[in-house]
Amino acid sequence: MTPAVRSSRPMVLAGGTVLLLALGLIALMLVRPSASAGSGPTTAAPPDSSVDVGFARDMSVHHQQAVEMSFIVRDRTSDEAVRLLAYDIINTQANQRGMMLGWLESWGRAKSSGAEPMAWMGHSFTPRGDGSLMPGMATDSELDALRAAKGKKAEVLFLKLMTVHHRAGAEMAQAAATSADTELIRNLAAGMVRGQQSEIELMADMLEKRGTKP
Known part of the structure; x- marks a missing residue:
């Protein structure tokens, strides 16, 4: 047993x-x-015409050019302060761009559309065909000038172009921070406003040290 x-x-x-x-x-x-x-x-995906989707699309394009300009100046100067700023912009904005593109994919929304840029803000902006797809973006000729410049000349041009770029970017981000439906976009946009305004102040000081203004 x-x-x-x-x-x-x-x-x-x-x-x-x-x-x-x-x-x-x-x-x-x-x-x-x-x-x-x-x-x-x-958890519902925001509609295609929403502030959230429009902001994610437009700011991804805006960020892409900021990263491009930062890579250019990084190789055109040996100044440590400018190179550090460029490095910070590359890392921050490339990361933010990746997040926004990821959200668009998770929402089932296309990463681009035929709508006019800034339409989600109630603005009407028609690209001029010179590379400046949205307010604040540099033109093709300005990017060519940055690629051709060296040393202090490249630093000044970069700081001026990026200041204009950041001002327009901060305006876009402020609109999304107050009008977006998703907490993801509101929080990200609010952080962008703070970060870009801080860098605008930093660049003003850097330009002053180089004997010029934004």
């Missing part, structure tokens, strides 16, 4: 484990629908 009892214990334990796992799976199946139902409005 004893051997029979001993051999049945593993079977009883295994059966109990399977039962617990089954009960756990049932509990998860019961909980998931109620959680998703309760969070429906907060």
